[in-house]
Amino acid sequence: MAAPLCLFLKRPKLVWLFTCIVTALTFLISVLLLQQVITHGTLVYELGGWAAPWGIEYRIDQLNAFILCIISGISAVVAMAAHTSLQKELSKDRHIYFYMLYLLSLTGMLGIVATGDAFNVFVFLEISSLSAYALIAMGNDRRALWASYKYLIMGTVGATFILIGIGLMYQMTGTLNMHDLAQRLPEVSQTRTVFVSFAFIVVGVCLKLALFPLHLWLPNAYAYAPSIVTAMFAATATKVAVYLLIRFTFTIYGLSFSFTTLPLNILFLVLGLTGVFVASVAAIYKNNVKHIFAYSSVAQVGYMIVGLSVGTAAGLTATLVHIFNHALMKGALFLALAGVMYRLGNVQLSGFQGLGRQMPLTMAAIVVGGLSLIGVPLTVGFISKWYLVLAVIENGWWPVAVLILLGSLLAIVYLWRIIEMAYFKPANEHSETVKEAPFSILIPVWILVIANIYFGIDTRISVGIAQSAAQSLFGITP
Amino acid sequence: MNIPLEVMLQLTIGLPLFAVAAIVASGQKPNLREAVTIGTSLVLLYFVVSLYHGLTQGETINVHWFDIIPGLGLNFKIEPLGMLFALVASFLWLITTIYAIGYMRGNNEKNQTRFFSFFAIAISGVMGVAFAADLFTLFIFYEVLTLSTYPLVTHAGTERAKSGGRVYLGILLSTSIVFFLLAIILTWFTAGTLDFKAGGVFDSEVDTTLASVILILFVFGIGKAAIMPFHRWLPAAMVAPTPVSALLHAVAVVKAGVFTVLKVCVLIFGLDLLAILPGTQFLLYLAGFSVLMASLIALRQDNLKARLAYSTVSQLGYITIGALLATSAGVIGGSMHIAMHAFGKITLFFCAGAILVAAGKSKISEMHGIGWQMPITMTAFFIASLSIIGVPPAGGTWSKWFLVMGTMEAGQWILMAVLMISSLLNIAYLLPIPCRAFLPKHKPVNENFTMKEAPLPSLIALSITAIACVTLFIYPQPLYELAEAILKTTETFYGK
Numbered sequence: 001m002a003a004p005l006c007l008f009l010k011r012p013k014l015v016w017l018f019t020c021i022v023t024a025l026t027f028l029i030s031v032l033l034l035q036q037v038i039t040h041g042t043l044v045y046e047l048g049g050w051a052a053p054w055g056i057e058y059r060i061d062q063l064n065a066f067i068l069c070i071i072s073g074i075s076a077v078v079a080m081a082a083h084t085s086l087q088k089e090l091s092k093d094r095h096i097y098f099y100m101l102y103l104l105s106l107t108g109m110l111g112i113v114a115t116g117d118a119f120n121v122f123v124f125l126e127i128s129s130l131s132a133y134a135l136i137a138m139g140n141d142r143r144a145l146w147a148s149y150k151y152l153i154m155g156t157v158g159a160t161f162i163l164i165g166i167g168l169m170y171q172m173t174g175t176l177n178m179h180d181l182a183q184r185l186p187e188v189s190q191t192r193t194v195f196v197s198f199a200f201i202v203v204g205v206c207l208k209l210a211l212f213p214l215h216l217w218l219p220n221a222y223a224y225a226p227s228i229v230t231a232m233f234a235a236t237a238t239k240v241a242v243y244l245l246i247r248f249t250f251t252i253y254g255l256s257f258s259f260t261t262l263p264l265n266i267l268f269l270v271l272g273l274t275g276v277f278v279a280s281v282a283a284i285y286k287n288n289v290k291h292i293f294a295y296s297s298v299a300q301v302g303y304m305i306v307g308l309s310v311g312t313a314a315g316l317t318a319t320l321v322h323i324f325n326h327a328l329m330k331g332a333l334f335l336a337l338a339g340v341m342y343r344l345g346n347v348q349l350s351g352f353q354g355l356g357r358q359m360p361l362t363m364a365a366i367v368v369g370g371l372s373l374i375g376v377p378l379t380v381g382f383i384s385k386w387y388l389v390l391a392v393i394e395n396g397w398w399p400v401a402v403l404i405l406l407g408s409l410l411a412i413v414y415l416w417r418i419i420e421m422a423y424f425k426p427a428n429e430h431s432e433t434v435k436e437a438p439f440s441i442l443i444p445v446w447i448l449v450i451a452n453i454y455f456g457i458d459t460r461i462s463v464g465i466a467q468s469a470a471q472s473l474f475g476i477t478p
Numbered sequence: 479m480n481i482p483l484e485v486m487l488q489l490t491i492g493l494p495l496f497a498v499a500a501i502v503a504s505g506q507k508p509n510l511r512e513a514v515t516i517g518t519s520l521v522l523l524y525f526v527v528s529l530y531h532g533l534t535q536g537e538t539i540n541v542h543w544f545d546i547i548p549g550l551g552l553n554f555k556i557e558p559l560g561m562l563f564a565l566v567a568s569f570l571w572l573i574t575t576i577y578a579i580g581y582m583r584g585n586n587e588k589n590q591t592r593f594f595s596f597f598a599i600a601i602s603g604v605m606g607v608a609f610a611a612d613l614f615t616l617f618i619f620y621e622v623l624t625l626s627t628y629p630l631v632t633h634a635g636t637e638r639a640k641s642g643g644r645v646y647l648g649i650l651l652s653t654s655i656v657f658f659l660l661a662i663i664l665t666w667f668t669a670g671t672l673d674f675k676a677g678g679v680f681d682s683e684v685d686t687t688l689a690s691v692i693l694i695l696f697v698f699g700i701g702k703a704a705i706m707p708f709h710r711w712l713p714a715a716m717v718a719p720t721p722v723s724a725l726l727h728a729v730a731v732v733k734a735g736v737f738t739v740l741k742v743c744v745l746i747f748g749l750d751l752l753a754i755l756p757g758t759q760f761l762l763y764l765a766g767f768s769v770l771m772a773s774l775i776a777l778r779q780d781n782l783k784a785r786l787a788y789s790t791v792s793q794l795g796y797i798t799i800g801a802l803l804a805t806s807a808g809v810i811g812g813s814m815h816i817a818m819h820a821f822g823k824i825t826l827f828f829c830a831g832a833i834l835v836a837a838g839k840s841k842i843s844e845m846h847g848i849g850w851q852m853p854i855t856m857t858a859f860f861i862a863s864l865s866i867i868g869v870p871p872a873g874g875t876w877s878k879w880f881l882v883m884g885t886m887e888a889g890q891w892i893l894m895a896v897l898m899i900s901s902l903l904n905i906a907y908l909l910p911i912p913c914r915a916f917l918p919k920h921k922p923v924n925e926n927f928t929m930k931e932a933p934l935p936s937l938i939a940l941s942i943t944a945i946a947c948v949t950l951f952i953y954p955q956p957l958y959e960l961a962e963a964i965l966k967t968t969e970t971f972y973g974k
Contacts, residue, residue: 371625
């Protein structure tokens with residue numbers, strides 16, 4: 001929330017340091033918050049001293065404290081690499097604006113997660129989205145402008161839908177506070193207005209989280225944005241949207257409304273699974289590595305939605321665990337790509353020839369991140385898959401379990417295209433001179449890679465919190 | 479040295495990993511690097527043998543590392559079957575290392591440091607598989623083994639190696655993720671535990687259809703056991719350098735597969751349940767089909783390594799049949815065959831590699847009369863062939879004996895016939911090779927003919943394994959005791 005200060009610091013390097021410190025502090029605060037929530041229960045903070053429902057209230061429970069930690073943690077690590085990576089991808093005079101937008105966008109995302117007020121969600125959503133459009137448009141490629149424009153249109157449609165939905169809810173209940181909404185909605189839940197508001201909100205949020213078939217904006221936006229931006233958004237933005245979806249369907253409208261009155265679970269299940277397959281197959285045919293991973297993100301969102309559709313505490317746990325784990329994998333992968341971008345200037349698949357030899361550490365990071373994406377044991381991806389499949393089987397959906405596992409086979413295919421290119425093709429004259437990525441990028445990459453392995457072995461933190469957060473949403477006392 | 483057995487157990491897994499660091503560090507000095515590898519394998523063998531003594535004295539050795547998912551963690555436990563596998567693997571690792579030094583240098587292979595490093599990781603994976611106390615731990619090391627052997631299979635880095643590697647990894651990873659993992663999760667969901675337990679983990683009321691589905695998933699999912707139609711990876715992996723084919727595809731990888739099948743059959747399902755499942759019969763016939771088909775395909779292969787690979791597919795089928803027969807003789811035969819086939823097949827691969835290094839030949843049709851040039855190699859080949867076929871005086875006799883007894887006990891006459899026919903086929907595809915090699919008409923007569931054997935380290939290695947084949951015929955007692963202990967004393971190891 002310190003973005004405006006950036007303008008006062010003129011030298012990019014100083015701004016970068018400042019950004020790093022701010023994000024690191026945010027992360028620290030988030031972790032402290034999470035600890036407090038775990039020990040003391042839900043925290044409520046009234047902005048401006050006005051008590052809810054009149055004032056805006058921030059309500060932190062385990063669910064959003066957990067998400068806050070993920071977002072701030074990833075953006076802190078990504079910020080570390082920003083300075084070096086930007087030097088190649090952005091002209092110097094725009095660096096300051098970059099950091100400013102970066103922080104603004106972070107503020108927006110944190111705000112969405114922290115707030116307990118439905119209208120406030122919309123405000124923060126706009127803050128983060130507007131800065132995101134600008135950040136993506138900063139990409140060197142001219143196509144970045146078009147990608148950003150597309151995202152702008154789709155994003156605005158999504159945001160408007162959400163606003164309409166919120167408006168309709170207000171009309172019916174007379175409150176914007178999530179807590180109050182959750183209590184008053186059941187009384188009026190059988191009205192058409194509520195159905196319509198729900199539909200608007202779900203579609204709006206799904207646009208934001210790039211659920212198939214509303215994912216069209218994502219691949220290009222990710223592919224042409226500056227690498228740092230991609231790394232940050234891939235790891236955080238869709239997670240925020242998934243959080244919103246959980247918040248709206250589980251807390252505000254309530255489980256029985258979303259899943260019993262309306263057939264949302266079937267819808268989510270079908271869309272999620274289709275998303276997994278369509279996006280994975282699309283990833284196989286792409287030649288820009290950023291595109292490959294962007295489509296893979298769409299597929300991973302599919303898994304999260306499948307977890308939601310199960311509609312049990314186990315399913316929600318799987319989704320939350322996957323939010324955490326996917327942030328780690330994609331953060332590591334896209335940051336590693338930032339390293340490749342720094343040395344090569346592009347991330348076309350053909351450019352990866354012989355990089356296994358030229359950039360061993362970066363490529364090793366991609367291999368580990370990729371294995372995690374496939375879901376190989378001892379990585380976080382395996383943990384996600386385990387919980388997801390277990391949740392699905394508990395519900396008796398056997399074919400779905402098989403499909404989930406088949407989906408991960410597609411991940412092997414698109415990853416192996418990269419790995420074979422990097423390790424089996426001799427370096428061409430173009431890449432022979434390429435050196436290992438600089439340490440300022442490698443260190444954050446490997447922090448994330450090691451986190452990938454660490455949380456794949458010691459799951460007490462990630463799974464523990466996800467489980468208790470999910471259970472509290474279902475009203476089960478852990 | 480007086481190291482507690484628990485520590486030793488952990489070191490069997492950890493030691494090869496430490497060795498990796500040392501190997502990489504000494505990468506510039508080949509002699510030192512190889513000394514490190516041999517030293518490690520000696521120490522490893524010492525540890526495993528000490529553990530074996532501990533086991534025979536009736537000590538129970540348990541290690542719990544940590545939980546990954548509540549209730550599921552990395553646990554290790556020593557039991558007879560794992561012991562047998564670990565003994566074979568660690569002994570043959572030592573021999574293979576000696577052989578590999580001769581082979582890799584003789585062939586001027588590149589990237590030898592990478593080669594020895596991944597070799598050590600693979601052994602660590604094997605030890606993990608052998609000593610795993612539950613399915614979860616086993617699965618993790620199973621995957622470690624798959625991934626660490628991929629760089630070994632594709633060592634040459636050529637286009638052929640790449641496509642071979644694709645098939646290898648594609649089949650092994652996809653079967654393990656789609657079938658094996660699903661089977662594990664289903665077991666966890668149905669039985670609530672993944673621990674290996676005498677008599678199985680399922681209670682008697684378990685739905686037999688569900689259990690059959692799980693069993694079929696297991697047998698298909700353990701792709702390393704190479705049951706048709708998931709056997710294609712094995713021939714594909716033959717692009718690897720010969721020592722890799724020898725250790726990994728005669729011992730470590732394939733045996734990890736059938737070892738897992740045996741363990742699942744005996745300790746997850748239990749023989750009683752296995753015998754009444756409707757799925758078992760189907761799988762038995764499938765394995766029988768696999769045995770016969772692979773033997774027939776082997777007959778038609780002209781490339782020696784490909785012929786050996788298909789022969790392996792067929793022999794693995796024997797072990798799977800042994801496990802699925804659900805009789806004590808079947809399980810004993812299957813377990814013993816793990817060891818017997820390992821020694822026999824590794825000798826054959828060693829010989830194939832020796833011929834390649836010394837004479838540059840890989841096609842069987844070119845090998846007429848080669849016995850006069852490489853008498854020691856071809857004698858070893860002859861002995862090992864006898865062991866695979868299962869005739870005295872070689873170790874394979876015993877395991878086949880028990881397997882056939884197992885089919886009789888279970889009344890599976892068709893399978894007994896399958897085993898017999900396959901033995902005949904074994905004779906047809908193996909014995910002609912050494913016989914033609916010594917045909918008198920191919921005896922070179924010109925004056926400047928010299929014997930040209932493989933490099934000395936390789937020759938030593940293949941002689942040791944060939945002698946071991948004969949020794950195991952005369953002295954199969956320790957193996958038999960271990961195999962028997964799997965059935966009889968499981969209660970003392972697992973408690974009931």
